[in-house]
Every structure is written in structure tokens, then in C-alpha cells.
Amino acid sequence: MTEHSRGFVRDNALSLAFGGLFLATLVGQALSGAADYNAQQIADGLEPVSLLDYVTSSSFGVDVMENWQSEYLQFFLYIFGTVWLIQRGSAESKKPGEEGPESDEEQRIGRHATEDSPEWARAGGWRTTLFSRSLGLLMGGLFLLTWAASSIAGWAAFNSEQLGRRQDPVSWLGYLAEADFWNRSFQNWQSEMLAVGSMAVFSVYLRQRGSPESKPVGVAHAETGQTG
Amino acid sequence: MNRSGAWSRARALPVALATAGMLLTGCSSMQQPEVQGVAVTFEDPGADPGARCDLLAPATLAEFEKSESAACTEAIEQVPLEGGEVESVEIWGGNAQVRLAGDTLFLTETRAGWRVSAAACESRGEAPYDCEVDGP
Numbered sequence: 001m002t003e004h005s006r007g008f009v010r011d012n013a014l015s016l017a018f019g020g021l022f023l024a025t026l027v028g029q030a031l032s033g034a035a036d037y038n039a040q041q042i043a044d045g046l047e048p049v050s051l052l053d054y055v056t057s058s059s060f061g062v063d064v065m066e067n068w069q070s071e072y073l074q075f076f077l078y079i080f081g082t083v084w085l086i087q088r089g090s091a092e093s094k095k096p097g098e099e100g101p102e103s104d105e106e107q108r109i110g111r112h113a114t115e116d117s118p119e120w121a122r123a124g125g126w127r128t129t130l131f132s133r134s135l136g137l138l139m140g141g142l143f144l145l146t147w148a149a150s151s152i153a154g155w156a157a158f159n160s161e162q163l164g165r166r167q168d169p170v171s172w173l174g175y176l177a178e179a180d181f182w183n184r185s186f187q188n189w190q191s192e193m194l195a196v197g198s199m200a201v202f203s204v205y206l207r208q209r210g211s212p213e214s215k216p217v218g219v220a221h222a223e224t225g226q227t228g
Numbered sequence: 229m230n231r232s233g234a235w236s237r238a239r240a241l242p243v244a245l246a247t248a249g250m251l252l253t254g255c256s257s258m259q260q261p262e263v264q265g266v267a268v269t270f271e272d273p274g275a276d277p278g279a280r281c282d283l284l285a286p287a288t289l290a291e292f293e294k295s296e297s298a299a300c301t302e303a304i305e306q307v308p309l310e311g312g313e314v315e316s317v318e319i320w321g322g323n324a325q326v327r328l329a330g331d332t333l334f335l336t337e338t339r340a341g342w343r344v345s346a347a348a349c350e351s352r353g354e355a356p357y358d359c360e361v362d363g364p
Contacts, residue, residue, distance in 0.1 A: 045287025045364045047338050049322070058321055160321030166334055166346055166356040169318050169325065 026064070030055050033063060044164065058156030062184070065150035069143055070188030076139035078196050088224050089204035091215045095225045107132070147185070154181055256319035259342070264317050266342045267326035267333045271311035277301040280309075285336050285343040288363040307348050307360050332357060 009016060030051065037059060038048035054060055083101060087093040105112045109132065113122040120131035130137075152172070158180050159169035175181055199213075205221055208214040216228030269275060270283045281289060281300035289300055296303035310330020318325045322337040323345075334346040334357075348360035 045291075046285075046322070046336060156320055159318070160323050163318065163320055163323035163325050163334060164336075166349065166359060166362070167354070168351075169320055 029063070030060065033060055058153045058160065061153030062150060062157045065146050065153050066184045066188055069146035069150050070185075070192045072139050072143035072146055073189060074192035074196055076136060076143050079136040079139055086224065087200045087204070089221050090200045090224060091203040091213065091227050092200045093224055101132070150184070151176060151181060154184060259319050260317050263319055263324045263335055263342050264314055264326060266335060266344065267328065268311075268314065270333065270344050270347065271309050271328055271331060273311055277304050280304050283344050284361070285338060285345045285363060288345050288361065291364050292361050304361075309348060334359070
């Protein structure tokens with residue numbers, strides 16, 4: 001490994017580690033999901049399917065998409081929510097009184113932009129307005145896209161189950177009114193809201209030495225918005 | 229400004245949905261002739277009882293013979309299979325439903341091809357169909 005590539009790995013260790021963990025856990029889901037699916041097939045007197053058939057099935061598709069959509073919803077809500085809502089003492093929050101989109105000077109946009117500011121932060125007009133909200137908008141867009149994909153894969157999986165139970169299939173709009181779709185959505189949403197809410201509160205009173213997700217160990221509980 | 233980039237981003241969702249829709253309908257439309265063929269052959273009034281039993285899914289064949297306490301070739305002759313024109317075919321994953329003018333059948337995909345998993349089925353609204361020939 002050259003010094004240059006070692007530098008790249010070190011500079012991107014967080015995203016590389018989580019990218020690798022994502023792929024490993026997705027493979028884990030595919031293998032365990034196929035085993036679970038085939039156990040149900042055998043219990044129903046049906047033939048097991050191959051791993052390839054399983055990972056291209058609507059059953060695997062909806063299990064993946066329903067989790068992705070809730071993660072992007074979580075980040076979308078958190079990114080926009082933390083603009084306006086604070087949690088006194090939390091490392092995840094801005095300081096009380098800083099609620100809102102803040103001034104151009106604080107955000108270093110327009111004429112307050114510096115030489116190394118991104119081009120669209122300097123550009124002004126719609127480009128700066130859009131770039132100023134691009135992170136939240138991307139998360140919101142990915143949420144809508146993966147939620148739509150979840151509804152389509154869920155619809156196909158639901159109809160396959162309906163036929164297996166000797167019941168009529170439903171239309172896509174019909175599926176959106178089914179309890180299955182909303183149960184899948186809400187069971188993922190509630191866990192994301194719990195995770196975000198508890199993180200905001202736990203970071204008031206607990207510390208993780210060296211983590212930017214935590215305040216420095218010695219900082220007072222009442223201190224808001226510090227990271228260490 | 230990159231107009232083509234903006235165009236492709238603006239249409240990303242509809243294109244993704246259309247692709248997903250094509251995959252869903254494309255896969256099922258490729259299988260429709262076989263599914264329909266098995267259902268029509270099974271319900272053909274002139275079909276040989278042995279040929280009908282060969283078209284039953286293994287679990288359905290075993291359950292049918294057990295519940296009737298008779299060989300399939302004998303028991304199948306007592307089942308009213310009205311057949312008729314194909315009214316609709318629905319294929320979702322490894323399961324299918326074929327509505328004929330006189331009957332509704334359910335099929336499942338096996339290694340040997342599509343096989344009948346339930347036949348002589350009567351609709352009961354939102355409750356499962358009541359089928360004279362069915363699996364476990």
C-alpha cells in the first residue's frame with residue numbers, strides 16, 4: 001500500500017468502514033432472509049427458492065426498502081428539525097437563541113463567503129438558496145424515492161401472499177390503503193424517532209470520550225451544542 | 229447550467245417507478261402464456277384425469293388424495309371443473325390466479341414449471357376462496 005493510498009483510507013475511514021459494514025450486513029440479510037423465506041416455503045408445502053431468486057424477489061425488496069426509507073426520513077426530519085428545535089444541554093443541538101436558519105454572515109454565504117467556500121455558497125440567488133438546503137432536500141428526496149420503492153415492492157410481495165392464501169390481489173392504490181403498508185412504515189418510523197430522541201437526551205448527561213457525537217467529558221450537563 | 233442534468237434529476241422518480249413497474253409487469257407477462265396454458269389444459273372438459281393430476285402441485289396432490297381417501301385419478305373426476313374462457317390472469321412472484329368463465333384456479337411455480345395449487349374455487353368476498361382441490 002502506497003503512502004498516497006494509506007492517506008486516502010485514513011482520510012475516508014469513517015465512510016469506508018460504514019460502506020463495508022453496509023455491504024456485509026446486506027449480505028447477512030440476504031442469506032438469513034433466504035433461509036427464513038425457504039423455511040416458510042417448506043412449511044407451506046412449497047418448493048424452496050435459490051438465493052438469486054430470493055434477492056430479486058419483492059419479498060427481499062420490500063424488507064430492504066422499508067428500512068432505507070425510514071433511515072432517510074429520520075435524517076430528513078432531524079436535519080430540518082434541528083434548524084428550529086433545540087435541546088438544552090445536548091451535543092446534538094444548537095444553543096438556545098440560535099433557532100432558525102441564521103444570518104448570511106453566520107452561514108458564510110453571499111458576500112460573507114470566503115475564498116474556499118463552495119461555489120454555490122458564493123453565487124447568490126436560487127443557487128445559494130438551493131445549496132443552503134441541499135442536504136435536507138436530498139434526504140427528503142431519497143425518503144420519497146425509497147418509500148415509493150417500498151410501496152411497489154410491498155405491493156408485489158403482498159399480492160403474492162394474497163394468492164398464496166387464496167385471496168384476490170389488490171391494486172397499488174388498494175395496497176396503499178392496506179394495513180400491511182402502514183404497519184411496515186410505522187414500525188420502522190417509530191424506531192427511528194426513538195433513536196433520534198433518545199440520542200438528543202442521552203448526550204445531555206452521558207459522554208463518549210473522543211467522539212464528536214458527544215460533548216467533551218468534563219463539560220457541564222447544561223452546556224449546549226459543544227462537541228468533542 | 230447543466231440542463232440535461234436537471235432534466236434527469238427531475239425525472240429520476242418517475243423513471244425509477246416506471247422501471248420498477250416494467251420489471252413487475254414484464255416478468256409476469258413473460259410467464260403468462262405458461263400459466264394460462266396450464267390452467268386451460270387442467271380445466272379442459274376432455275382432459276384425461278391422469279393429465280390433470282400431473283398438473284397438480286405436489287403438496288396439493290398429496291392433500292387432495294388424503295382428504296378424498298382415493299387416488300387422484302379417481303377423485304378428480306368427481307370435482308366439477310367448469311372451465312370456459314379465460315377472463316384474467318394475475319401473476320405475483322411464484323403465485324398466480326387464473327379466472328375462467330366457470331372457475332377460478334390458483335397456481336404455484338415449481339421446478340417442473342407452473343402447477344395448479346387450488347381449483348374449483350368459489351369466492352367468499354374478502355375471505356379466502358373455498359376450493360374443492362387445495363393444498364395443506
